[in-house]
Amino acid sequence: MKLVLKPLVVLLAIMFLTAIIVGCSNEESSSESTGNTEETAEAEQTDEAEESAETVADEMNDSSEDAVDYPTEPITFVVPAGAGGDTDLNARTLGKYLEEELGQPVVISNVTGAGGTVGAREVLDAEADGHTALFFHNSMLLNKILGLVDFSYEDMKLAGIAVLDQGNTFMVSADSEFEDLQDMIEFASANPGEVSIATEVGGFTHLQLLALEKDQDIELNIVDVGGAADKIAALLGGHIDIVPTSLGLVTEYVESGDMRSLGIMAEDSVDLMPDVPTFKEQGVDSSFEKFFFLGFPEETPDEIVEAFSTALEKVVNNEEYVAEANKFLVSPTYMNPQEAFDYMQETEAYYTELSE
Amino acid sequence: MFDLFLEGLTSVMTFKTILFILLGVIMGLVFGSIPGLTATMAIAITLPMTFGMSQMDGMAILMGLYIGGVSGGLIPAILLKLPGTPSSIATTFDGYPMAKNGEAGKAFGYAIVFSFLGGLLSIFILMLVAPPLATIALKFGPYEYFAITIFALTMISSLAGSSLVKGVLAGLMGIGLAMVGSAPIDAFPRFTFGYSGLDAGFNLLPVLIGLFAVAEIIKASERKIKKEKSIEYKMKGFGFSLVDFFKQGWNGLRSSIIGVAIGILPGIGGGTANIIAYVTAKNQSKTPEKFGKGIPDGVVASESANNAAIGGALVPLIALGIPGDTVTALLLGGLVIHGLTPGPLLFQDNGDVVYGIFIALIIANVAMIAFLYFGMRFFTRILSIPKYILLPIILVLCVVGAIGVNNRMFDAGALLLFGILGYLMLKYKFPVAPVILGFILGPLVETNLRRGLMYSQGDFLPFLTEPIAAVFLGLAALSIIFKIRDNHKKKRKKLESLDNTNNGI
Amino acid sequence: MVKKYKDIYASVFLLVVSVIMFIATFSIQKLTVSKIGADFAPKLVAIGIFILSLILLINTIKQVKNPQAVVVDNEDDDDEKGNQPISKLSVLGTLGLLIGYVALMPLIGFPIMTAIYLFLQMYLLAEKAHRNITLFLIISVVSSGVIYYCFKSIFHLRLPSGILG
Structure with a gap:
């Protein structure tokens, strides 16, 4: 009995103690501040002066923080992907500039696992005070379509889209027999299942392959090789014929002469990569854009989302940021919450159609 | 190559850069030596702070952290039977029994010297033959x-x-x-x-720390802990003779090679390198029955392998831009943010930085052995803190580390679950x-x-x-x-x- | 002697686990296209655990029935410190503390729970003669505060602040 009682008593004692400590520290700070005003008041010697000082302070508060007091603490970007990948890189680059705009640190928190669903769920369940945001991409839509989760972008408050990556490409090794996309398609239709092509099952690239197979009525050997880095290794090691990836991730290998691009899946040729032909030009009707969006938990107040979105717009139009992002061949593009919602809805419909 | 080496040397040999390396090593050692906190976490936390630094300074501190983080794990492994990081699991097998036999100093001596040598060997391999080795690794499908x-x-x-x-x-x-x-x-x-x-x-970390550290802490609560008399450990030099050293030569070399090889293969990583090197040493030994009872060979195998895995893991990263584990993935991110794209052209385009990284690694390795050598006396004094104070604090740090892995409370729960599982396994005599x-x-x-x-x-x-x-x-x-x-x-x-x-x- | 019964408990427990595992594998979805689906390896592991724990069970029963053949287990119980008996209550107390600590942390917050946990755990672990309440209190509050401050404010780790936040 004693053994049980004692800790209980102690526990209570501690709770009291902490309560007292907390209380004290509050009191201290409040008494300090009142002490300060008293001092100034004494120095000013007049009540009027004190009053006017207060009103001035109030006004300053009002004007500087446009109704919402946000952000008041560091903002966490939950990135549902590992550190070092392109999602992480885009989040960090954007975060660096947003930090300046918002006046609070932006902390990148990598929450990996289960195709990004763990990180996304983390944000849905987070406190809706605008200090936890999700930075994610197309897989948000795919995870819902594939039935991995039962939530999607509609269950969040979108803050907008920040970055578009139009460099979704098929890479082959430099000594590949496929000179262009048509070469590959011809070979594939003559030899069904012979061309091996890498993907992550259920990922963005998987969808691209399904689209291609549908559009050209060919059969490819779709092989899961893992994430972006694994894909590069598989292609360099000669284990696979084609790797769909983002051009920005492989520029180094193109320059070194290890890989070639068969084209990008963009609507029109992209300014950042003028020499690369599009799939459309080569007779394949398939276009994909990777988008990176930011979202908050559903109950987040509109004013906060607005404040954030405004800051986001400023950053995306910041030339310095654009220049830095362009180095990885992605295009910062701002869409406001409504535009982003419409864009994602449209994209979702397209994806659903493809994966059926 | 020699020009580049010199260029790299001059870019590192500034007061500030060296200071950053030392800072990195110290912080790495602290993170490595606290069970639950790892090199990965140290690097993840520090990475954003390097954005404002120059390329070389940023890389210097990260390399220091990597070396320090992997090496620091040996301290609690030997003193408390708690692996500080996944890389030092096997160090507990013989390091702790050695300490219990009153040979903590000797165990530290072996662990530190062979950490240094394993690390150095792997850095030289990285410098000299990274590209061909990486090409071989690519053949692994x-x-x-x-x-x-x-x-x-x-x-x-x-x-x-x-x-x-x-x-x-x-x-x-x-x-x-x-x-x-x-x-x-x-x-x-x-x-x-x-x-x-x-x-x-x-996640690996809560599983590991739960099974090894939390389980040990639960086990410690079986009996009321008395204040132990602080044991004076004899420590002269590294605690072993030149003859002893040469006896371990082949073991150390073999373990280092295992470490490098496993480090190069993406995905397997330092957490297994030390165990596999340990097992190999045991199987090759003439006295396998002494393993687990405090034989220096076990400490040597584990510690040379885990530090050698560092150089190994950097091989595919530097040569091809392919990260093999979480640490190198973070380093890849760091390189890219500093405007360097790891890949086949890195040597060509940024040779000075690459060699700067190599030199930073060597300096960090030297700093590591120096800090650990002079710190040995100090570490053993940790034991004079009564365990009933030390263990709860370590447990709290384990919980912090678990939460930090993926920023979820879930991992703290998992940590506990595996702590209990580990304790039951101890009780039911399962390895x-x-x-x-x-x-x-x-x-x-x-x-x-x-x-x-x-x-x-x-x-x-x-x-x-x-x-x-x-x-x-x-x-x-x-x-x-x-x-x-x-x-x-x-x-x-x-x-x-x-x-x-x-x-x- | 106790050890053998322990092995029986363990093997029976693992038998049950393996059966549950095997049943659970049937609810794993699988793509019809791939030969080896997501359920293949789990089935294999479940069967492996089943067979091995069965072997363990049979071996142990054999040993219990035929004590002569028992190979003396001279694997030393490493941390046998003196003759002090194992206190199950103390172990259960620690487990309770740990579970309470982690379970209440999201509600009450890291700093308070840590201070409470540290204090109680030290109190529980220490020999009566060494129980120094003031020292424990100071250490608990200070280390909790230092750890919280370091990881939350300097390293931006998301530790729950709870009612203090």
Whole structure:
């Protein structure tokens, strides 16, 4: 009995103690501040002066923080992907500039696992005070379509889209027999299942392959090789014929002469990569854009989302940021919450159609 | 090459850069030496702080952290039987018994010197032959990975302790635990029982720290702890003679090579390198029965392998831009943010920075051995803090580390769960190390088996006909056959001796 | 002697686990296209655990029935410190503390729970003669505060602040 009682008593004692400590520290700070005003008041010697000082302070508060007091603490970007990948890189680059705009640190928190669903769920369940945001991409839509989760972008408050990556490409090794996309398609239709092509099952690239197979009525050997880095290794090691990836991730290998691009899946040729032909030009009707969006938990107040979105717009139009992002061949593009919602809805419909 | 070396040397040899390396090493050692906090976490936390620094300074501090973080783990491993990081699991096997025999100083001496040598060797390998080695590593596809991980799994049998059956059971439990969460490739949930928190499965760090550290802390609560008399450890130099050193030469070299080799292969990583080197040392030893009771060979094998894995893991990163584990993935991110794109052109375009990194690694390695050598006396004094104060604080840090892995409370719960499991395993005399091996290697075996079958479109044959794969599968088969024969022999011997004694009565 | 019964408990427990595992594998979805689906390896592991724990069970029963053949287990119980008996109550107390600590942390917050946990755990672990309440209190509060401050404010780790936040 004693053994049980004692800790209980102690526990209570501690709770009291902490309560007292907390209380004290509050009191201290409040008494300090009142002490300060008293001092100034004494120095000013007049009540009027004190009053006017207060009103001035109030006004300053009002004007500087446009109704919402946000952000008041560091903002966490939950990135549902590992550190070092392109999602992480885009989040960090954007975060660096947003930090300046918002006046609070932006902390990148990598929450990996289960195709990004763990990180996304983390944000849905987070406190809706605008200090936890999700930075994610197309897989948000795919995870819902594939039935991995039962939530999607509609269950969040979108803050907008920040970055578009139009460099979704098929890479082959430099000594590949496929000179262009048509070469590959011809070979594939003559030899069904012979061309091996890498993907992550259920990922963005998987969808691209399904689209291609549908559009050209060919059969490819779709092989899961893992994430972006694994894909590069598989292609360099000669284990696979084609790797769909983002051009920005492989520029180094193109320059070194290890890989070639068969084209990008963009609507029109992209300014950042003028020499690369599009799939459309080569007779394949398939276009994909990777988008990176930011979202908050559903109950987040509109004013906060607005404040954030405004800051986001400023950053995306910041030339310095654009220049830095362009180095990885992605295009910062701002869409406001409504535009982003419409864009994602449209994209979702397209994806659903493809994966059926 | 020599020009580049000089260029790199001049870019590192500034007061500020060296200061950053030292700072990195110290912080790394602190993180490494606290169970639950790891090199990965230290680097993840520091990475954003390097954005404002110059390329060289940023890389300097990160390399310092990497070396320090991996090396720091040996301190609690030897003193408290708690592995500070995944890389120092095997160090506890013999390091702690040595300390209990009053040889903590000697254990530190071996651990520090061979950490240094293993690290240095791997850095030289990285400097001299990274590109060709990386090209060889690229030849490893799913068939080869499958075979090599199967071979590594057979190592479980040598970690089994007194009962082979229990060892293999523990290994299977590890594999089973790793299956919780999304399946590889198609991401279907397994063993989540509808609880979405389990979707991502268990993370290695809570599993490891739970099984090894939390379990030990629960075990410590079995008895009231008295204030122990602080033991004065004799410490003269590194605690061993030149003859002793040369006796360990081959062991250290072999373990370093194992460390480098495992480090190079993406995915397997430092957490297994030390265990596999330990097992190899035990199997090759003339006195395998002394392992686990405080033999320096065990400490040497573990510590030279884990530091050698650093250079190994950097090989594919620097040469090809392919990260092999979480630490190198973070470093890749760091390089890119500093405007360097790792890949085949890195040597060509940024040779000065690459050589700067090499030199920073060497300096960090030297700083590591210096700090640890002069710190030895200080570390042993940690033991004079009563354990009833030390252990709860370590536990809190384990919880912090677990939360920090993925920024989720879930991992703190997992940490506890595995702490309890580890404690039960201790009580029921199941070996714990095979769980870790199974946990790390199991998913690799499955993923690569299924990937391989996708490549071959359902054909099993390539697993046996690809030469590298065939060799490793053959080795695996041999290793199992030997172990079973060994086991039979031992049993027969024991029975015979029993018969003799019975006859004697 | 106790050890053998322990092995029986353990093997029976693992038998049950393996059966549950095997049943659970049937609810794993699988793509019809791939030969080896997500359920293949789990089934294999479940069967493996079943067979091995069965072997363990049979071996142990054999040993219990035929104590002569028991190979003396001279694997030393490493941390046998003196003759002090193991206190199950103390172990259960620690487990309770740990579970309470982690379970209440999201509600009450890291700093308070840590201070409470540290204090109680030290109190529980220490020999009566060494129980120094003031020292423990100071250490608990200070280390909790230092750890919280370091990781939350300097390293931006998301530790729950709870009612203090």
